[in-house]
Amino acid sequence: MSVGSSLQKSVYPWWSRWLPLSVMDRYIVSELIPPFLFGVGAFTSVGVSVGSLFNLVNQVVEKGLPLSIAFEVLLLKMPEFIVYSFPTSVLLAMLMTFSRLAGDSELVALRGCGVSVYRLVLPTLAFCLVITGLTFLFQESIMPAANYRASTTLERALGDEKPDFQERDILYQEYRTVATPEGGSENTMARLFYAKRFNGTEMQGLTILDFSRDGLSQIISAKTAQWDIAEGLWQFRDGTIYVVSEDGSFRNIVKFDQQNLQLPRTPLDLANRRRDYNEMNIAQAMEQYDLIKDSGNEGRIRELRVRIHQKFSLPFICVAFGLVGAALGLQLRRTGRATGFAISILIVFLYYLSAFMSGAIAQAGYLHPLIGAWLPNVFGLTMGLLLLVRSSR
Incomplete structure (x- = not known):
């Protein structure tokens, strides 16, 4: 071994031999x-x-x-x-x-x-x-x-120790973009979801105001509701659906023991997530953003976007x-x-x-x-x- 090579090995760390x-x-x-x-x-x-x-x-x-x-x-x-x-x-x-x-x-x-x-x-x-x-x-x-x-x-x-879910007063507002008569667009409320209690799997005391259909609104009230993972929909039990016409009069009233409804899973996801910003990586933060981007809570949405x-x-x-x-x-x-x-x-x-x-x-x-x-x-x-x-x- 030459003096130059031995000197180089003694001066420079081992990793230097592998870098160009x-x-x-x-x-x-x-x-x-x-x-x-x-x-x-x-x-x-x-x-x-x-x-x-x-x-x-x-x-x-x-x-x-x-x-x-x-x-x-x-x-x-x-x-x-x-x-x-x-x-x-x-x-x-x-x-x-x-x-x-x-x-x-x-x-x-x-x-x-x-x-x-x-x-x-x-x-x-x-x-x-x-x-x-x-x-x-x-x-x-x-x-x-x-x-x-x-x-x-x-x-x-x-x-x-707190549960990994929100136990009371789960509130979710969903907005949609609609065209205005002037030719522009604006955000209007599509649904308002409220549940009085949540035990981790089942929501209780639910009221949903559904304005997603033009000229027709629904008020859904149920004692309990649970998300069906296999079917990808909500199973409401022991409730009533009030169909309201555009003029504000009741068009139909339907009572049910069990009813499957195509409503978003978002309220359940929001109730199950309680992590702080420093406890989420980018993927988790973006998933959280997808949940609240239609909620109409502009302050919370902007804050999360800045954090991401x-x-x-x-x-x-x-x-x-x-x-x-x-x-x-x-x-x-x-x-x-x-x-x-x-x-x-x-x-x-x-x-x-x-x-x-x-x-x-x-x-x-x-x-x-x-x-x-x-x-x-x-x-x-x-x-x-x-x-x-x-x-x-």
Whole structure:
């Protein structure tokens, strides 16, 4: 074995032999990994402490929560804070790595060899894309299930366990789009579904107002109703159907012991779903959106649409943070961990503040949900590119 090959194996990590990267690229990526891992550990610890630990300690002291349960819940909450720590750790790694390279005059040597700033940043973009994929994986596959289990475990231990369904007052409004005499269109109510109680399989005390037929309305009242999975319809029992004409008079009254009706399954699905946003992945959130998109609850619909777009946009902030961190690091001189940590916290605070404000404006209906979710990312990418251009001069 030659001295050069043995030196290369001792300097670069094992994975570098399997990636088609130049010596400079491997060196930069290997310099990024230690501060990135430090950032993940540090920011996750801070997030867990502020977001969960204090509350769990309070539950242990005041409500007698067993320490074993508290520790389990703490571990289950960690994936959520790891997801949030990935972008911040990318920013910290870029700041510390490029400021150290600048402070040790390694960047001067590389620039003297004809390496441009854009070429230096190229391996960091690949690193950011890998972390983006990792963030998306944690956010979709690990975090929702862990958060849901943490909530149910804590509720069960404290005796506050809630059923996985809404027990009372299930209300669902279904809307449809109809043409107006002026040639336009408007949303009008098609059905109003109300059930007084629900035991998990059977609804009780039902009243349905059906306006889906032009010139004819129905009022359906029943003691119980159950969804028939095989037939794909509702089985109403012990009820009455009132058929109302367009002039408001009763046209027909039909009493029944059992009646199968073709009504949407949506009220049952809504009653069976009680997960929070952080307990749903994108597929579950989109399924929830399909359930409420015709309900007429515009505020809830806009909020869910913004949340779905934010689930897509959050992982990609790693790229924006990578550009900003690299550009700032090129202009700093040997930034220590404390300084890099402080700058990272400031930038992350500004990002999440802008994300909160743009999301709130989108939920209020003044911005499209797509724009409200992606606007902070676009702003971060623009700032990163501008700082990078300035650093190259």
